[in-house]
Amino acid sequence: xxxxxxxxxxxxxxxxxxxxxxxxxxxxxxxxxxxxxxxxxxxxxxxxxxxxxxxxxxxxxxxxxxxxxxxxxxxxxxxxxxxxxxxxxxxxxxxxxxxxxxxxxxxxxxxxxx
Amino acid sequence: xxxxxxxxxxxxxxxxxxxxxxxxxxxxxxxxxxxxxxxxxxxxxxxxxxxxxxxxxxxxxxxxxxxxxxxxxxxxxxxxxxxxxxxxxxxxxxxxxxxxxxxxxxxxxxxxxx
Numbered sequence: 001x002x003x004x005x006x007x008x009x010x011x012x013x014x015x016x017x018x019x020x021x022x023x024x025x026x027x028x029x030x031x032x033x034x035x036x037x038x039x040x041x042x043x044x045x046x047x048x049x050x051x052x053x054x055x056x057x058x059x060x061x062x063x064x065x066x067x068x069x070x071x072x073x074x075x076x077x078x079x080x081x082x083x084x085x086x087x088x089x090x091x092x093x094x095x096x097x098x099x100x101x102x103x104x105x106x107x108x109x110x111x112x113x114x
Numbered sequence: 115x116x117x118x119x120x121x122x123x124x125x126x127x128x129x130x131x132x133x134x135x136x137x138x139x140x141x142x143x144x145x146x147x148x149x150x151x152x153x154x155x156x157x158x159x160x161x162x163x164x165x166x167x168x169x170x171x172x173x174x175x176x177x178x179x180x181x182x183x184x185x186x187x188x189x190x191x192x193x194x195x196x197x198x199x200x201x202x203x204x205x206x207x208x209x210x211x212x213x214x215x216x217x218x219x220x221x222x223x224x225x226x227x228x
Contacts, residue, residue: 042218091157098213105157
């Protein structure tokens with residue numbers, strides 16, 4: 001049973017470009033969470049999605065950031081017109097049900113904006 | 115609000131030394147508490163957990179006891195190894211807004227030297 005997959009592992013974008021980060025949850029998991037880790041900081045919650053629904057996006061910046069989790073395929077975190085402050089590690093986690101105690105984390109995507 | 119405070123790192127120890135990493139929390143209600151470990155270049159792995167007061171979580175020689183009276187969940191290990199070098203995150207899980215939400219501390223970097 002494969003774990004949570006994220007790709008790409010490393011992404012370099014110039015200021016103003018778009019970044020697309022992908023997350024494939026563990027098999028049988030329909031709940032996905034995205035977190036951002038700034039250098040030397042802990043993980044900050046961004047968004048929680050179930051298949052085809054955004055449940056909680058209270059941690060997402062209101063502009064330039066969006067997330068989706070379609071019926072088929074991976075969850076996508078999209079950052080438009082990236083700025084240097086977007087440079088961070090982005091982790092996704094998945095769980096099998098809404099009241100699960102444990103979230104299973106992917107290896108992360110390290111975004112560098114030049 | 116809910117929050118987690120960890121001792122600042124880095125913590126530098128010699129092999130076989132005793133480890134303590136302090137963690138305190140603020141929460142409304144009764145959270146579950148977790149320690150996650152992040153090895154270089156990887157995602158987070160669950161190390162141990164405790165779901166109610168006085169529970170002790172343990173794994174790979176690490177232990178932490180859920181102390182409600184002091185709102186603490188300190189991580190300990192009697193004899194560290196070089197392979198324990200990593201960043202350790204304390205986290206609490208609260209049922210909020212209809213689902214379980216993880217809140218992380220800032221992380222404590224541990225470096226163990228031979």
